[in-house]
Amino acid sequence: MAVSVKTTTAGGYDAGEAMCPYRLVLEHVTSRWGVLVLIELLERSYRFSELRRAIGRVGKGVSEKMLTQTLQTLERDGLVHRDAKPVIPPRVDYSLTELGREAAEQVRSLALWTSDRMADVEKARAAYDEARTA
Amino acid sequence: MAVSVKTTTAGGYDAGEAMCPYRLVLEHVTSRWGVLVLIELLERSYRFSELRRAIGRVGKGVSEKMLTQTLQTLERDGLVHRDAKPVIPPRVDYSLTELGREAAEQVRSLALWTSDRMADVEKARAAYDEARTA
DNA sequence: CGGCATCCGAACTGATACTG
DNA sequence: CAGTATCAGTTCGGATGCCG
Numbered sequence: 001m002a003v004s005v006k007t008t009t010a011g012g013y014d015a016g017e018a019m020c021p022y023r024l025v026l027e028h029v030t031s032r033w034g035v036l037v038l039i040e041l042l043e044r045s046y047r048f049s050e051l052r053r054a055i056g057r058v059g060k061g062v063s064e065k066m067l068t069q070t071l072q073t074l075e076r077d078g079l080v081h082r083d084a085k086p087v088i089p090p091r092v093d094y095s096l097t098e099l100g101r102e103a104a105e106q107v108r109s110l111a112l113w114t115s116d117r118m119a120d121v122e123k124a125r126a127a128y129d130e131a132r133t134a
Numbered sequence: 135m136a137v138s139v140k141t142t143t144a145g146g147y148d149a150g151e152a153m154c155p156y157r158l159v160l161e162h163v164t165s166r167w168g169v170l171v172l173i174e175l176l177e178r179s180y181r182f183s184e185l186r187r188a189i190g191r192v193g194k195g196v197s198e199k200m201l202t203q204t205l206q207t208l209e210r211d212g213l214v215h216r217d218a219k220p221v222i223p224p225r226v227d228y229s230l231t232e233l234g235r236e237a238a239e240q241v242r243s244l245a246l247w248t249s250d251r252m253a254d255v256e257k258a259r260a261a262y263d264e265a266r267t268a
Numbered sequence: 269c270g271g272c273a274t275c276c277g278a279a280c281t282g283a284t285a286c287t288g
Numbered sequence: 289c290a291g292t293a294t295c296a297g298t299t300c301g302g303a304t305g306c307c308g
Contacts, residue, residue, distance in 0.1 A: 021256070022249045029248065030164035032300095048270055063301045068271065078258020089269040090308075099254055106244045111242060114163065115156045120233055122155070124212020166281095182290055197282040202291065223289045224288080272307080279300070287292075 023041050028077055029103050033070040038096070038104035039111060041080065045095035079103055162211055163237050167196050167204040172238035173245060175214065179229035214239055240253070 028034050036055045046054060048067070055062050062070070071094060074080040074121060079100030083093045096104055114121075162168050170189045174180060180188060182201070189196050196204070205228060208214040213234030217227040230238055248255075 015152045022252050024244075025252065025255050026169065026245055026248045027166060029244070030169060032161065035160065035164060046196075063303095064271080066301065076257050076259050076262045078257075084270085086308095088308085090271080092270060099251060099258070101246070102247065104253070106240070106247060109159055110163070110237070110240045110244065111156075113236065117233060117236070118156050118159065121159050121211050124231075124233070125210050128210040129233075131176075198291075199282065199293095200280095218290085220288095224291085226290060269305090270308090272305105274304085276303090277301095279298105281296100281298070282292105283296090285292105285294080 007042055025077055028073050029107065030080070031070065031073075033066055034074060035111070036062075037067075037070055037074065037094075038100065038107050039078070041094060041096045042101065042104040046091050048092050048094070051094060074100065078106055159211055162207050163213070163241065165198050165207075168208060169241050169245070170196075171201070171204055171208065172213070172234065172241050175228060176235065176238040176242055178229050182226050182228070182243065185228060190191045208234065 008112050029038065033055070037051065040051060040054050048071075052062055052064065052067050055067075071080060071082070075082050079098055081097050081100075083095070085091045085093075139194070145194075163172065167189070171185065174185060174188050182205075184196065186196055188200050191202075205214060209216050212231055215229050215231050215234075219225045219228070
């Protein structure tokens with residue numbers, strides 16, 4: 001099923017078909033790489049490979065394919081602006097639109113919160129794990 | 135490689151191994167069902183199947199397995215509290231911890247923003263699609 | 269450099285069936 | 289009701305090769 005012509009979906013999964021529209025956007029924004037792309041772009045504009053490296057520094061790294069997919073989805077949703085300059089070698093800059101900036105700020109705030117609360121989370125995890133080991 | 139004993143990972147993917155810890159929590163929180171669970175629990179406490187139905191009403195629905203996995207991960211991270219009463223038939227109530235409430239509020243705010251901005255997103259999508267059809 | 273297309277192993281997802 | 293276990297389908301993500 002899923003007659004969707006070619007929504008690209010990106011970032012992550014798409015839930016197939018029956019889904020209220022805003023949930024889809026929410027999933028694009030909160031998708032694995034969508035989150036990181038938005039946060040990075042909040043700081044400044046990036047070129048493709050540059051963005052890839054920037055995300056790679058924090059953790060595991062995005063594959064070229066996934067970054068492409070993520071950026072396309074976010075661009076289609078109007079959150080990211082793609083500026084391709086017709087030069088050799090090619091140069092493509094990605095930046096946030098106004099809409100994207102609003103989303104990114106909320107995402108970043110969530111990321112910061114998570115970072116702040118890590119100690120509490122780690123403690124909770126230790127308690128949880130011990131409880132079922134014992 | 136990937137000696138991870140059994141992190142359960144839940145909600146979504148886990149990135150295997152090399153990953154700064156806060157990113158993991160962020161992914162649990164922003165995971166497909168994590169987002170929805172947190173939002174629902176923000177309103178009130180829920181029983182397992184009740185929560186499943188509540189999420190099901192908005193869109194596609196969670197499988198039993200995914201809901202279980204999501205709840206376990208969030209519980210381990212100290213965001214959700216699980217209260218299992220030893221009665222027949224079993225009754226298990228899920229609610230947010232203080233930590234969970236903080237996270238949930240941010241997630242909800244992001245969801246509300248998304249819902250508000252849907253019109254802009256749809257418009258951007260239409261423009262994007264038309265540009266490549268033409 | 270910035271993509272797109274494909275093959276392919278690995279991980280995630282979800283319906284079903286089964287236990288307590 | 290609240291899970292666990294299992295099996296099959298989907299997606300992820302790396303590697304590779306090609307194009308502008």
